[in-house]
Amino acid sequence: MENDSHVKTAPQQGTVKRKQLRQHIVEIISDSGEGAQKAGQSFGAVCAKMGNGVWTVEIIPADIQPPPRTKESASGIRIRIGSERITNAGDEADLVVAFNEIAPYSRIDQDAFKPGTIMLIEDYWAGHDSSEIRENYARAMEDFEKRGYVVHQIPMEKECLKLVPDAKKGKNMWVLGMLCFIYNRDLRFAQAQVKQAFRKKSRAVVDVNLQLLQAGYEWAVENLDLRYDIPSIETQQELVVMNGNEALGFGVLAAGIEVCSMYPITPATSASHHLAETIEKAGGLVHQAEDEIAAIGFAVGSSYAGKTAVTITSGPGIALKTEFIGLAVMAEVPLVIINVQRGGPSTGLPTKVEQGDLLALLYGQPGDTPKIVMAPSTIEECFHFVVLARQIAEAFRIPVVLLTDANLATGVQPFPRPELKKEWLSPPIDQSPWTEDLQPYAWDKETGLSKRPIPGQAGGMFTLTGLAHTEDGKVSYSPDQNQRGVAMRSRKLATFGKTLKPPQVNGDPSGDLLVIGWGSTRGAIEEAVASAREEGAKVSSLHLRFVSPFEPGLKEIFSQFKQVVAVEINYSDDPDDPMITPENRRYSQLAWVLRAQTLVDIDSFSNVHGQPLRPGHIFNMIKSRLQL
Amino acid sequence: MFGLNLDACIIDVPEKYYSVQDYEKGVARWCPGCGDHSVLSAVKRLCKEEQLIPEKTVFVSGIGCSSRFPHYMNTYGFHGLHGRAFPVASGVKFRRPDLNVFVVTGDGDCCSIGAGHWIHAIRYNINLTVLLFDNQIYGMTKKQTSPTSPMGTISNTHPEGSVLPPINPLQTTLGVSNVSFVAQTADWVPSHLYSTIKKAYEHQGFSFVKILMRCPKFMPDIAKEKVSDKDMVRLLTHENGIPLGAEAKRFTHIVEHDPSNMDHARELAASPEISYLGLFYQNKDALRYDLYGAHNINYTPEQKITAINQAMERYVI
Numbered sequence A: 001m002e003n004d005s006h007v008k009t010a011p012q013q014g015t016v017k018r019k020q021l022r023q024h025i026v027e028i029i030s031d032s033g034e035g036a037q038k039a040g041q042s043f044g045a046v047c048a049k050m051g052n053g054v055w056t057v058e059i060i061p062a063d064i065q066p067p068p069r070t071k072e073s074a075s076g077i078r079i080r081i082g083s084e085r086i087t088n089a090g091d092e093a094d095l096v097v098a099f100n101e102i103a104p105y106s107r108i109d110q111d112a113f114k115p116g117t118i119m120l121i122e123d124y125w126a127g128h129d130s131s132e133i134r135e136n137y138a139r140a141m142e143d144f145e146k147r148g149y150v151v152h153q154i155p156m157e158k159e160c161l162k163l164v165p166d167a168k169k170g171k172n173m174w175v176l177g178m179l180c181f182i183y184n185r186d187l188r189f190a191q192a193q194v195k196q197a198f199r200k201k202s203r204a205v206v207d208v209n210l211q212l213l214q215a216g217y218e219w220a221v222e223n224l225d226l227r228y229d230i231p232s233i234e235t236q237q238e239l240v241v242m243n244g245n246e247a248l249g250f251g252v253l254a255a256g257i258e259v260c261s262m263y264p265i266t267p268a269t270s271a272s273h274h275l276a277e278t279i280e281k282a283g284g285l286v287h288q289a290e291d292e293i294a295a296i297g298f299a300v301g302s303s304y305a306g307k308t309a310v311t312i313t314s315g316p317g318i319a320l321k322t323e324f325i326g327l328a329v330m331a332e333v334p335l336v337i338i339n340v341q342r343g344g345p346s347t348g349l350p351t352k353v354e355q356g357d358l359l360a361l362l363y364g365q366p367g368d369t370p371k372i373v374m375a376p377s378t379i380e381e382c383f384h385f386v387v388l389a390r391q392i393a394e395a396f397r398i399p400v401v402l403l404t405d406a407n408l409a410t411g412v413q414p415f416p417r418p419e420l421k422k423e424w425l426s427p428p429i430d431q432s433p434w435t436e437d438l439q440p441y442a443w444d445k446e447t448g449l450s451k452r453p454i455p456g457q458a459g460g461m462f463t464l465t466g467l468a469h470t471e472d473g474k475v476s477y478s479p480d481q482n483q484r485g486v487a488m489r490s491r492k493l494a495t496f497g498k499t500l501k502p503p504q505v506n507g508d509p510s511g512d513l514l515v516i517g518w519g520s521t522r523g524a525i526e527e528a529v530a531s532a533r534e535e536g537a538k539v540s541s542l543h544l545r546f547v548s549p550f551e552p553g554l555k556e557i558f559s560q561f562k563q564v565v566a567v568e569i570n571y572s573d574d575p576d577d578p579m580i581t582p583e584n585r586r587y588s589q590l591a592w593v594l595r596a597q598t599l600v601d602i603d604s605f606s607n608v609h610g611q612p613l614r615p616g617h618i619f620n621m622i623k624s625r626l627q628l
Numbered sequence B: 001m002f003g004l005n006l007d008a009c010i011i012d013v014p015e016k017y018y019s020v021q022d023y024e025k026g027v028a029r030w031c032p033g034c035g036d037h038s039v040l041s042a043v044k045r046l047c048k049e050e051q052l053i054p055e056k057t058v059f060v061s062g063i064g065c066s067s068r069f070p071h072y073m074n075t076y077g078f079h080g081l082h083g084r085a086f087p088v089a090s091g092v093k094f095r096r097p098d099l100n101v102f103v104v105t106g107d108g109d110c111c112s113i114g115a116g117h118w119i120h121a122i123r124y125n126i127n128l129t130v131l132l133f134d135n136q137i138y139g140m141t142k143k144q145t146s147p148t149s150p151m152g153t154i155s156n157t158h159p160e161g162s163v164l165p166p167i168n169p170l171q172t173t174l175g176v177s178n179v180s181f182v183a184q185t186a187d188w189v190p191s192h193l194y195s196t197i198k199k200a201y202e203h204q205g206f207s208f209v210k211i212l213m214r215c216p217k218f219m220p221d222i223a224k225e226k227v228s229d230k231d232m233v234r235l236l237t238h239e240n241g242i243p244l245g246a247e248a249k250r251f252t253h254i255v256e257h258d259p260s261n262m263d264h265a266r267e268l269a270a271s272p273e274i275s276y277l278g279l280f281y282q283n284k285d286a287l288r289y290d291l292y293g294a295h296n297i298n299y300t301p302e303q304k305i306t307a308i309n310q311a312m313e314r315y316v317i
């Protein structure tokens, strides 16, 4: 890497003794607009470059422009780093950098800190002109000590003013320098990140930010005795780092899907933002429809005409799309539907995570509507599952639903850069003449599969209808014909299921407890299981990637465990609550379906806090169940 | 074919000549005397006259008696959901400029449950030929009030007579930004019906044709009145309008109207009693969303992969 002459090289730290860590959780919090997120993203990228596992998640205020120095304006980022792959945001933070004394309270509300959390806090407010601010600051310091945080007051403003006239612009890079020293990061990687982050700015801006970075680092050398190391093996593999919504967008592109038809809704919208930046150059378009019904209708029209489309939405949008989902199932139109789940019901928790739409997608349409439902569990899977979804949709002439959630949407993780393949792209529209006498729904008796005529194919003319129809596509209300049509569409699920392998159990194939999950909770569950196993628990986990149809062999897998519990982020009655009996208890959604499907007495561990599940909570649940 | 020596021919001769029968499928199951039959005949004639290639032609409809239309055409068809024909048709056309796309919709389908899509479809101005079968009643579900039912219409939902003034689809359409083609015709004037649909088909954009429909089953009186009263229905004429055929002599009132004159079009559309048949408005220059939709079709896999890789560069660390 080049080493600009105006940047001093990092002081040699080889002799300093550093505490070796397996993982650490860092948060940077500030008022919105102070650049905490940029610092955190750069820090995450530096760690990823050094070969560490990284998971970052932004802390975003609910309002667009909240007043400064309020809990509502707290904005920032959590960066979790480890020696190995990091798959989730983890439990409480180990170290927090705060730009004022109020922002930490928004995180305290979320239970984000613990006794022992190191807090590096801007001391500028201690000497502020306003006595009110000074007093507030002093009270907060006292309170933080009482809560057991290890507080270090840091003269960020003062140090930055030595280099820039307005410390607000620059404090974040100074902090990045400080963190690089604390965690023994290679400053050359950080310098590269600064240049990257300010690549659109002038040379002078880049230079001053490099100086701030250096200054923060040097200040820490002189003044801090926080010295950690998180060993890693530097990787030569090219990595990309992005959040789940960005990965979905790239998946849409890599699948060769040319039409994304959507209506804005949090937390799904940003997937279309990222997509919109590129899709036109890749020969496609984002259509912002007048509402979600129109969005899916447009997508169905496009798919029917041979260009399999995607529609991206969240809970309330899914509710509106219901009728069209039924039509796509009935008329066997391939379609990709992405639901970035948020808290429900109704408008619910727009920015928060929940896995509450599983049953709505499986059964939410009137009549029998078999469809394929998949759940990516990592950022990388958000990418690859879209590619897979389009292929399945076309091969099985069926809508394929991807269920992600707000946790995957905002979580950022590095993964190997995908090598794009031509085979992933949708093939050109088949315009060859239709096979003479082949009916538009010539269902294969065994599999339920049939070939689909596409407008433009001579001799294939038929009228698609949502009414009951026979092989020739004609409307028929005959009892036997309807029974047969419904059976054929259902058969396709069984046929698809036959292509799946039994899922891999994480841990021993038998034991005292099996934890089952789906979607974004995978990282937390597997981490909790690993910790419990280290303590001798006979626990394993199973993560389902397909929820309709299920992968085969589940009952057999369950039978090897004394207890099975579904861990998910949706509602279940607490068995100890008033009125609740074993008979009337409402289980969490995956548990409902698995119980029905396998007749195994599967329990639920779930909540609707709107937060990603924490490994620590799952760990405690495992321990208490196994009476360890 | 046709005695031509194809080898010696330099012009592109269509391989097949389509007759009206080539567009026919099944027997239409509308009531006897229902206006839908006339439109079906006119549309088949248009297909033949224009030699539309059946496999390149798609009829998209919603739900209703009128929306059964695609089942009776030997082309591709999409008989979808109540009120949702516009989004589907827009999606069909967006990336398939090679397809001729028609929309068949009813007054309930378009002006009630699908009204939101209707407004936006006008604004999108996608090249679709839209036929609104306005029988002023819900036929399929057996005589409920429609948003276009005249006030006082006795129906199963308003046995004492409907209580609201009707929506005026012509006025509504003419009120939407980027509107490009608005015409009205009636099922009982076959040559005007045909000429109007032809003009709509030729228009490059969202051509909206409201067709006054007889529903002898549920609205027998209204139909009779309109057909017989020479004051209630009048013809529009203009060199840029719908050409008048032999039927013109059946009309006592023929009104001159320039279809580029929006103000006059709105005035005529607002008339409470009189129905004008003809071209109310045409703007060939209105922006077309389907041209945007088709501006980047048929990229090669190499082009696509290069663009995606370039975008991915920004995420490489």
Ligand SMILES: Cc1ncc(C[n+]2csc(CCOP(=O)(O)OP(=O)(O)O)c2C)c(N)n1
Pocket: B063, B064, B065, B066, B067, B082, B105, B106, B107, B108, B109, B110, B133, B135, B137, B138, B139, B140, B141, B146
């Ligand atoms: C979502 C939904 N709501 C209601 C219906 C019932 N329905 C079918 S057709 C129709 C009205 C059709 O009236 P119109 O559009 O005027 O068509 P017409 O039958 O008069 O040609 C209704 C209400 C339906 N099919 N779908």
Ligand SMILES: [Mg+2]
Pocket: B064, B106, B107, B108, B133, B134, B135, B136, B137, B138, B139, B146
């Ligand atoms: Mg009607």
